[in-house]
Amino acid sequence: MFYGFPGVNIEVPVVLYPAPLPQYEGSSTIKDQTGSATNTSKQVGHKKKKSRSKNKKEQPEDEKEVHSNKAQPEPLQQPENGTPRGENNTLSLTDNIVPSLDGKETSNSFYPAWKKINSSDSEYSDTEGGIQSKLRSLQGKVRQGALACFLSTIKSIEKKVLHGYWSAFIADVPGIGSPQAVSLMTIALKDPSPKVRAGSLQVLSAILEGSKHFLSVAEDTNDHRRAFTPFSATLASSIRELHRCLLLALVAESSPQTLTQIIKCLANLVTNVPYNRLKPGLLTRVWNQIKPHTCFRDVNVRVCSLTLLGAILSVQAPLPEVQLLLQQPSSPGLSSSGSGTPHRLSDAESWRKPSQGANREREKEVPESPVQELCWLIQLCVSIITVPKYEPYSDSDTGTGTASNSYEASPVRVEALQVLALLVKGYFTMAQTSLLELEEVACLCMEEQDPSIQLHGARLVEEIGSGIVQQHKPDSPTPQCQRVPVTQVVTFWSRMLNGPLPGALQNDEHSTLQTSTCDAISSILPEAFNSLPNENQILCITVLLGLNHSEHPLVKAAAVRALGVYILFPSLRQDVMFVADTANAILTSLDDKSLNVRTKAAWSLANLTDTLIANMETMGRDFQEELSDVLLLKMLKSATHASHDKDKVKSNAVRALGNLLHFLQPHHISKTQFKPGIEESIQALIRTVLSEATMKVRWNACYALGNMFKNPAIPLDSASWAPQAFCALTSVVKTCKNFKVRIKSATALAIPDSRQRYGDTKQFCEIWSALVLALEKSEETEDFLEFKYCASLRTQICQTLLHLLRLVSAEDMPCIHKTLSVKGNLMRVFVQRFMTSAVEADETMTQSDPQDRARMLQEAVQNINSLQDVALDEREMIVKYLDDIFKHCVEPMQTETGPKITEA
Numbered sequence: 001m002f003y004g005f006p007g008v009n010i011e012v013p014v015v016l017y018p019a020p021l022p023q024y025e026g027s028s029t030i031k032d033q034t035g036s037a038t039n040t041s042k043q044v045g046h047k048k049k050k051s052r053s054k055n056k057k058e059q060p061e062d063e064k065e066v067h068s069n070k071a072q073p074e075p076l077q078q079p080e081n082g083t084p085r086g087e088n089n090t091l092s093l094t095d096n097i098v099p100s101l102d103g104k105e106t107s108n109s110f111y112p113a114w115k116k117i118n119s120s121d122s123e124y125s126d127t128e129g130g131i132q133s134k135l136r137s138l139q140g141k142v143r144q145g146a147l148a149c150f151l152s153t154i155k156s157i158e159k160k161v162l163h164g165y166w167s168a169f170i171a172d173v174p175g176i177g178s179p180q181a182v183s184l185m186t187i188a189l190k191d192p193s194p195k196v197r198a199g200s201l202q203v204l205s206a207i208l209e210g211s212k213h214f215l216s217v218a219e220d221t222n223d224h225r226r227a228f229t230p231f232s233a234t235l236a237s238s239i240r241e242l243h244r245c246l247l248l249a250l251v252a253e254s255s256p257q258t259l260t261q262i263i264k265c266l267a268n269l270v271t272n273v274p275y276n277r278l279k280p281g282l283l284t285r286v287w288n289q290i291k292p293h294t295c296f297r298d299v300n301v302r303v304c305s306l307t308l309l310g311a312i313l314s315v316q317a318p319l320p321e322v323q324l325l326l327q328q329p330s331s332p333g334l335s336s337s338g339s340g341t342p343h344r345l346s347d348a349e350s351w352r353k354p355s356q357g358a359n360r361e362r363e364k365e366v367p368e369s370p371v372q373e374l375c376w377l378i379q380l381c382v383s384i385i386t387v388p389k390y391e392p393y394s395d396s397d398t399g400t401g402t403a404s405n406s407y408e409a410s411p412v413r414v415e416a417l418q419v420l421a422l423l424v425k426g427y428f429t430m431a432q433t434s435l436l437e438l439e440e441v442a443c444l445c446m447e448e449q450d451p452s453i454q455l456h457g458a459r460l461v462e463e464i465g466s467g468i469v470q471q472h473k474p475d476s477p478t479p480q481c482q483r484v485p486v487t488q489v490v491t492f493w494s495r496m497l498n499g500p501l502p503g504a505l506q507n508d509e510h511s512t513l514q515t516s517t518c519d520a521i522s523s524i525l526p527e528a529f530n531s532l533p534n535e536n537q538i539l540c541i542t543v544l545l546g547l548n549h550s551e552h553p554l555v556k557a558a559a560v561r562a563l564g565v566y567i568l569f570p571s572l573r574q575d576v577m578f579v580a581d582t583a584n585a586i587l588t589s590l591d592d593k594s595l596n597v598r599t600k601a602a603w604s605l606a607n608l609t610d611t612l613i614a615n616m617e618t619m620g621r622d623f624q625e626e627l628s629d630v631l632l633l634k635m636l637k638s639a640t641h642a643s644h645d646k647d648k649v650k651s652n653a654v655r656a657l658g659n660l661l662h663f664l665q666p667h668h669i670s671k672t673q674f675k676p677g678i679e680e681s682i683q684a685l686i687r688t689v690l691s692e693a694t695m696k697v698r699w700n701a702c703y704a705l706g707n708m709f710k711n712p713a714i715p716l717d718s719a720s721w722a723p724q725a726f727c728a729l730t731s732v733v734k735t736c737k738n739f740k741v742r743i744k745s746a747t748a749l750a751i752p753d754s755r756q757r758y759g760d761t762k763q764f765c766e767i768w769s770a771l772v773l774a775l776e777k778s779e780e781t782e783d784f785l786e787f788k789y790c791a792s793l794r795t796q797i798c799q800t801l802l803h804l805l806r807l808v809s810a811e812d813m814p815c816i817h818k819t820l821s822v823k824g825n826l827m828r829v830f831v832q833r834f835m836t837s838a839v840e841a842d843e844t845m846t847q848s849d850p851q852d853r854a855r856m857l858q859e860a861v862q863n864i865n866s867l868q869d870v871a872l873d874e875r876e877m878i879v880k881y882l883d884d885i886f887k888h889c890v891e892p893m894q895t896e897t898g899p900k901i902t903e904a
Contacts, residue, residue, distance in 0.1 A: 147199035317426025417456035428467035446500035465523025518558035564604025609659030658704025706748030730770035739789035798834035805860035835889035
């Protein structure tokens with residue numbers, strides 16, 4: 001790779017494979033004999049032939065033999081024939097013996113003995129040498145064609161079929177004393193043709209692409225005493241071997257095109273390997289080997305090297321191993337990878353401005369603390385993006401710049417911006433110390449003329465804002481003292497809003513840039529938005545409301561999504577005028593012909609209705625009276641219409657319907673213009689619950705019905721649609737395959753707070769019987785992934801049954817008595833488990849501790865004891881049943897925690 005650079009000495013291992021490969025190295029003895037015979041004939045048969053040019057030609061041959069013994073790469077390559085990467089690697093993939101032109105069998109070396117001597121001294125003529133060269137070229141084309149056919153085959157078959165042949169194409173780690181198996185990596189390491197090597201790497205990349213699910217079972221094991229090797233350990237061993245071979249190929253390769261394929265293959269491997277299940281160290285070796293290639297002479301290699309670094313940053317982030325790598329000394333030219341890796345770049349090859357050397361000298365004088373030291377990867381990417389170079393690094397750099405040739409090539413700068421974005425996304429706690437530097441980079445990029453640089457600068461701003469928002473969430477694991485201060489966040493956004501963001505938002509020529517900028521300003525921290533100057537707040541709101549009428553669907557979708565984020569800000573959601581303006585803008589986008597726009601608009605409408613419920617609970621009737629009835633009815637009709645759209649739109653539309661039905665007040669329900677809209681919206685929810693839509697849509701529909709039940713103004717006891725609503729929920733809780741939907745339906749059935757809202761006795765008994773049957777079938781499922789929700793489902797069903805017992809009337813007692821007489825023993829097991837189980841944070845979204853459960857059971861006993869006109873035997877039987885559960889489960893806990901709750 002660095003061959004020929006001034007002051008750089010590269011030592012490549014003589015033997016890349018420690019185990020012998022018979023297919024490639026079986027003819028080494030014959031080759032040695034042929035070489036010695038050729039030297040003898042040269043000394044005996046050509047003693048009289050001397051010339052002044054002979055001494056000049058013998059010296060390079062001697063040097064060539066020395067270089068061949070050291071197995072160093074050749075500096076020049078033939079595009080058709082390929083070049084030897086060392087004398088040990090110049091062997092064919094075909095048969096060991098190839099017949100020569102004169103009928104004699106010769107060694108199958110691609111570089112026979114005639115090439116080592118002078119053409120005037122050779123036994124072969126120029127014609128014979130040309131034929132041999134053509135033969136080698138044709139053999140390389142045959143292998144290249146075979147690999148191309150193999151690649152087409154891989155792309156045309158299913159992944160699950162391809163992964164069945166994994167061990168046939170990808171070798172495992174050889175045992176002690178056993179030879180190395182021949183695989184695709186054998187070609188990548190041993191073949192003399194760079195095109196064939198690149199072809200084998202393309203095939204390997206195609207096999208690795210989309211293999212994350214297959215490789216997810218790989219796991220290192222420490223138990224070496226097993227009678228067999230599990231498949232997970234075999235797969236992990238194969239992954240380690242892939243890393244080893246690709247890194248060896250990375251060290252030995254000299255062709256920039258093939259080197260690009262190696263790095264792409266490594267990026268594919270890193271993306272699909274579950275490093276959190278493997279022993280640490282694999283990523284460290286990849287990291288150390290790829291660091292010098294970020295300054296490679298070829299621009300494509302530099303781009304691929306940055307892509308690989310981005311893949312390392314994005315895989316299962318955050319990984320502890322990657323965190324340690326990011327804390328390494330901030331010099332990308334240094335490496336601790338061992339032999340075969342350049343240890344330091346030459347000063348003559350440094351194409352950055354000399355200011356970095358002065359910076360290093362200043363850093364030596366002032367000792368740095370580990371906390372204040374910038375991450376070396378951030379320094380590398382910032383220097384690539386912002387620091388001009390005073391000379392082109394290679395011929396491939398010329399003509400690739402767009403705005404100015406003094407900077408690095410545009411693809412390299414774009415890739416560096418993507419690496420910064422991935423670093424901020426996965427390792428924000430390490431990137432936040434460089435927030436000022438990242439701010440300068442983002443501003444510089446968004447002020448340039450290159451649209452691609454501007455676009456990725458905006459995406460970097462978005463990732464920074466999202467990282468700050470995630471860090472300030474209440475459930476964030478980051479301590480308060482280690483979070484980015486709100487004052488610094490305000491400074492950051494003030495700089496952006498007073499700098500390049502407004503121009504990018506109004507750049508109608510580049511819709512993608514407008515989209516990314518809308519996403520960027522939607523990531524402002526709510527606390528920081530309230531502290532921004534008024535002109536900046538007005539700028540954001542005004543521009544987003546204007547872009548909501550854009551002709552570009554992507555821009556319109558991003559703008560309406562940003563409005564859906566802003567409507568949740570505490571400083572904006574209580575502003576009735578902003579709520580009204582935002583609602584009108586969202587309703588306009590909800591009728592757009594683009595599905596993406598309608599999807600974002602439905603999500604924003606659901607957020608807006610969440611805001612209505614929050615304002616109703618905090619501000620009371622004042623906010624409800626200020627909101628226009630016309631706008632409220634318009635939102636109700638639009639959400640009902642959207643509930644018949646695609647599933648992506650429907651899931652949020654039904655959630656908005658539930659919030660709107662919860663928000664309605666008695667004076668709304670009594671108005672004649674509202675009654676048809678309310679009826680249609682409820683029927684839409686019932687149909688969605690019973691439909692064959694996705695489980696996410698049905699879950700939201702069950703949630704919406706439960707949300708509607710919370711409104712005391714909704715006449716559940718007398719409405720004509722009430723039996724249909726309860727029937728839909730009971731049907732789902734009994735038969736739905738998805739347990740999360742069943743949990744949400746059981747939760748909705750527990751929301752009515754009075755016996756009258758459950759309807760007549762027949763309807764109440766149907767609800768009770770459906771819940772008992774659902775409890776009985778709570779462990780029956782065909783999908784093993786649903787078993788983890790079994791406990792949550794039983795918890796919610798038991799909680800709903802106790803809620804019904806607290807509200808039961810005298811007319812309902814025969815149904816309760818009959819159920820307990822037939823299925824009492826089965827129910828006792830589940831109820832006792834519910835009473836004694838620990839507090840769970842499950843899909844029910846309710847956490848009831850044992851004391852709350854004991855109180856619910858006690859209230860159920862009190863309610864049944866208070867009933868009149870009930871057969872004495874039925875009441876005594878039910879009370880005794882509940883009292884036994886109480887004594888078995890509750891009294892032992894109360895003995896430990898507190899006094900006993902006495903019966904009424």
